[in-house]
Amino acid sequence: MQQELAITALKVGVLLNLLLMIFSGMTFIERRLLAFMQFRLGPNRTGPFGLLQPIADGIKLFFKEEVVPEGANKWIFIAAPAIAIITAFLSVAVVPWGGTVTFPHWGILPDFLEGRPVLLQIADLDIGVLYLFALSSLSVYAIVMAGWAANNKYTLLGGLRSSAQMFSYELALGLSWIGIILLAGSFRFGDIVRYQDGWFWHWFLFKQPLAFLVFLVAGTAEANRTPFDLPEAETELVAGFHTEYSSMRFALLQMAEYVHMITISAVGANLFFGGWMSPVAFLPDSPLWFILKLAGFLFFFVWLRGTLPRFRYDQLMDFGWKVLVPLAVLNLMVTAVVVVALQ
């Protein structure tokens, strides 16, 4: 029992560090990639090739003054970034990063770790995918609270818009997953990924193409990324719901947004691209395939940001409710009919 706890604590520690490293790397890579797409250079002064830029950003944010606006609701103002980061990090707990790996016998590890198989997933829940859905529903509150607590009409409007956008597209996101759950027959991430074993045409990308399209669009809207980032656009609404935040609280909100984006990319890599399964049958499955697919998704998000203009808010809501939800329901119906017919 205590050994299990120790191994889980180790997994949590490693995963948190990994997430924070990917987050800081993403802030840098996004700026550089966007710059290359826009035919300019990004940050390349701090350190070799600008690689120390995230550290410089962190130091700058750390030393800024923490301001709580007058008339703002102090406790809720402080609680909102905390809730954002809590729900963002909690949702990573069910995402698997690989299959079962065994510790090799190095001779320097404690006795119970030698040769022990470890699942690269913190919590293999029975209801894995639903848990993710529940936590993304809870993450809406952080934005609502942040927007309302700052006593500022721009942040309130930005917060309400952003949360309305998030829970509208959440519906389409969840519906796109249900077709996959029907085919795989289980809510567990591990079962869904193992269903895609074999060559790459077993991936759900090819079995559920409509669901993948819906997932891409809805996932981008969920993560508040361009072209759906009107609620936090700098040119409209004065940066939206996080206008009044400065220093570390702002850093926490940004961290929550990036971790949310990483989670959606990880879920997409697991559900549609086969997770850690290799695309060719003769190469072994390994977490490196998963990292590759995750990197592909993250690159795609940055690519979208550099390419597409923003949606207007009413276009956004129309698209979510009138196009994506019917498409997702259509996909679900066709999948259900096919599953019953093939039984």
Added chain:
Amino acid sequence: MNIDAVTFYVAAALALVSAIVVVAQRNPIYSAFALIVTLCSLSAIYGILGASFVAILQVVVYAGAIMVLFLFVLMLLNVRPEERFAGESLRFKLLGVGLAGLLAAQVAYVLWRFAPSGVAAVFDASSRPVARILFSPQYLYVFEATSILILAALVGSVALARKDA
């Protein structure tokens, strides 16, 4: 003292405290946040009692959607904290609490006399068995009627909240 019992009592205490905050707090937005805490702690209790599917549904539907609706309406209507009014007296508040206490005492008496004992040993309440019962002919009519109810609520709420323009 196993972890299940500890989590149950902590969640129960949290649910009680936040329920009292819902009722006693003057600002409705704080009441709404306290209700969210209550709903999430109740979801934890459902999980401990073995109903994992219903627990996660509670978070998704209740805490994740219904309370967002409440918060939206509260923020859009700019609801102010309740003010003291003439005619308010401590006597009526005590009378209200007393009546509810009477209700609680009656239920407690029944529970103490006819309390169920024992816990079902094998209990699989994941999604598949619950869905099997939900979609069985026994609940088919209720299921379809609920779908029509949701449709009626959808159309009705849009019709009611529209501005007569």
Added chain:
Amino acid sequence: MTPDIIKHALLLSMALFAIGAVGVFLRRNIITIFMCVELMLNAVNLSFIAFSRSLGTLDAQVLVFFVLTVAAAEAAVGLAIVISMQRHRSTLDVDTFSLLKW
């Protein structure tokens, strides 16, 4: 799993129901009254789940599913009514909506 847990869960359900009832008696803001009604619905859900565990049947969980759905529909329609009430009288105090009182 201590056998007392069912009894304690039912007591908690009763306490939550009573607290919700106090809220419905004493509060004047219509949305707060609505939230206390939701609290009472949740207390009933908890007692359903407790009995489901004690009797070993899953029918009670299906009933909880329906209660959840009906509560969602009721919240939507109720809040739409509240919005039109606010538009009419510019206040959400229940005491002002007393036209039908004799």
